[in-house]
Amino acid sequence: MRDIAIIAFGQTENKRTERLLNEAEMIAPVVGDLLKSVGLKRTDIGFTCSGSSDYLAGQPFSFVMALDALGAWPPINESHTEGETAWALYETWVKMQADEEIETALIYGFGRQSMGSPREVMTLMNNPYLEAPIQPDTISQAALQARVMIDKGIATEKDFAEVAVRNLKHAKSNPLAQCSGDFDAETLLKDPTIASPLRKHDCPPITDGACAIIMAAGDKARELCKRPAWIRGIEHRIDVQALGQRDLSECPSAKLAAEAAGVSKGKVDIAELHAPFTPQDIILQKALGLGDDTVINPSGGIHQGNPMMGTSLVRIGEVANRIINGEADRGVAHGSQGPCLQQNIVTVLEGE
Amino acid sequence: MSETKPVKYVNTPICVDFDYTPGKATSNFLRSIKKGQLIGSVCPDTGKVYCPPRSYSVETASPMTEIVELADTGMVYTFCIVNIKFYDQAQEVPYVSAYILLDGADLPIMHLIQECEVEDIRPGMRVKAVWRDESEWTESMENIKYFKPTGEPDAPVGEIMENIRSKSHA
Numbered sequence: 001m002r003d004i005a006i007i008a009f010g011q012t013e014n015k016r017t018e019r020l021l022n023e024a025e026m027i028a029p030v031v032g033d034l035l036k037s038v039g040l041k042r043t044d045i046g047f048t049c050s051g052s053s054d055y056l057a058g059q060p061f062s063f064v065m066a067l068d069a070l071g072a073w074p075p076i077n078e079s080h081t082e083g084e085t086a087w088a089l090y091e092t093w094v095k096m097q098a099d100e101e102i103e104t105a106l107i108y109g110f111g112r113q114s115m116g117s118p119r120e121v122m123t124l125m126n127n128p129y130l131e132a133p134i135q136p137d138t139i140s141q142a143a144l145q146a147r148v149m150i151d152k153g154i155a156t157e158k159d160f161a162e163v164a165v166r167n168l169k170h171a172k173s174n175p176l177a178q179c180s181g182d183f184d185a186e187t188l189l190k191d192p193t194i195a196s197p198l199r200k201h202d203c204p205p206i207t208d209g210a211c212a213i214i215m216a217a218g219d220k221a222r223e224l225c226k227r228p229a230w231i232r233g234i235e236h237r238i239d240v241q242a243l244g245q246r247d248l249s250e251c252p253s254a255k256l257a258a259e260a261a262g263v264s265k266g267k268v269d270i271a272e273l274h275a276p277f278t279p280q281d282i283i284l285q286k287a288l289g290l291g292d293d294t295v296i297n298p299s300g301g302i303h304q305g306n307p308m309m310g311t312s313l314v315r316i317g318e319v320a321n322r323i324i325n326g327e328a329d330r331g332v333a334h335g336s337q338g339p340c341l342q343q344n345i346v347t348v349l350e351g352e
Numbered sequence: 353m354s355e356t357k358p359v360k361y362v363n364t365p366i367c368v369d370f371d372y373t374p375g376k377a378t379s380n381f382l383r384s385i386k387k388g389q390l391i392g393s394v395c396p397d398t399g400k401v402y403c404p405p406r407s408y409s410v411e412t413a414s415p416m417t418e419i420v421e422l423a424d425t426g427m428v429y430t431f432c433i434v435n436i437k438f439y440d441q442a443q444e445v446p447y448v449s450a451y452i453l454l455d456g457a458d459l460p461i462m463h464l465i466q467e468c469e470v471e472d473i474r475p476g477m478r479v480k481a482v483w484r485d486e487s488e489w490t491e492s493m494e495n496i497k498y499f500k501p502t503g504e505p506d507a508p509v510g511e512i513m514e515n516i517r518s519k520s521h522a
Contacts, residue, residue, distance in 0.1 A: 021376060022376075116369065117368065
């Protein structure tokens with residue numbers, strides 16, 4: 001297996017609404033600054049891959065328009081994942097395993113939930129014939145999952161609130177965070193429910209943002225970065241489509257992905273979990289086998305910002321950055337998409 | 353098994369509204385065309401003039417900050433004749449969609465050509481924008497109804513396009 005590392009990560013500020021810029025205008029400064037930070041020119045990049053969704057953008061081929069941000073001339077070696085960007089990073093990793101001529105790669109993701117109504121847009125990911133017409137939105141679906149957890153005695157509404165309290169506290173040290181602060185669970189529980197048992201603090205913020213990562217292989221990574229964050233394992237699994245077929249209080253696909261990626265092969269200093277809703281944070285900690293010695297979501301997790309489709313890449317980037325700057329030695333980044341954590345990807349990163 | 357009839361269709365209407373943000377460069381273009389003025393942005397590396405303008409060079413990713421005003425005249429780069437209506441098409445057939453290179457621009461824009469026989473249209477033909485009445489101008493490309501021939505001698509299209517291509521970074 002070829003050694004491949006993340007050598008740089010950057011992102012825009014997480015904003016509720018970006019009204020001035022279009023996609024290319026959001027991405028270009030992020031990519032430009034990132035290339036400069038590792039001393040590469042855009043023409044040095046061997047492979048480029050992005051993640052986004054036309055449903056969120058409300059326009060076809062939004063990823064093609066985003067190419068304006070790259071200066072794709074002469075024509076570049078490029079691909080795109082219609083979905084969360086962690087899967088674009090996975091595609092890149094596979095590509096770099098297969099093609100040893102590729103020494104560096106750029107992965108970028110972007111999402112702008114503000115342009116549409118996320119609850120309506122996200123219903124369209126369900127079965128188009130039988131489910132989507134009755135509009136089961138993401139919050140309702142996550143509430144079903146939360147209800148199963150309460151009924152089985154796995155967690156309480158206070159446990160859910162504690163996840164938000166922890167994330168928002170961690171987000172205070174994140175200069176790009178959209179939401180942060182000191183809260184206590186008792187106070188949060190006084191809020192009304194949006195879809196019982198979920199309250200506002202249990203749900204992800206609506207965010208516009210973009211992010212990018214540069215990867216490099218072997219000695220090229222060591223040349224460009226003092227302490228690269230090496231990818232020791234990266235695996236993804238998917239659960240069945242119909243929610244009724246799953247025990248929603250568990251996430252077997254995340255568990256299998258974590259086992260395959262080798263999460264338990266060493267101490268996990270930090271973990272970033274792509275849990276859009278607070279109950280899913282509790283499910284994922286168990287599925288990934290994370291214990292008390294792991295700091296969960298040091299960046300503030302989903303609560304600090306949710307540039308959907310880029311969010312999973314931010315999780316990888318936040319872990320990588322802490323390894324690159326020496327704060328952590330080994331970390332786990334989780335990404336997800338689909339209703340109630342249907343698809344899961346787990347990346348294990350380690351410093352040398 | 354008894355014979356089953358296929359379910360031929362299900363009706364599942366979907367309506368999702370989006371509030372689109374065109375970005376800095378396109379907003380600039382739309383504000384400008386509301387005043388009846390076409391503009392382009394200049395690539396600092398190649399000197400190419402892009403219309404509609406972009407914030408970053410398509411070829412080099414450099415920020416494009418210089419804006420130039422463009423004429424509403426130009427030449428036909430290439431064109432097609434549409435003979436069959438598609439669903440909801442407002443235009444009467446046959447009509448001509450063309451790539452038109454505005455004078456001063458290095459990237460053609462797409463628009464309609466009218467007020468001439470379709471068989472007379474050719475690459476290099478000189479054309480001019482026909483604008484709607486000023487009272488109807490909005491932030492829309494539709495402020496220009498179509499382009500029409502000017503009757504000037506044809507432009508040397510091959511030479512012009514070759515010149516543009518030579519501006520590209522290798």
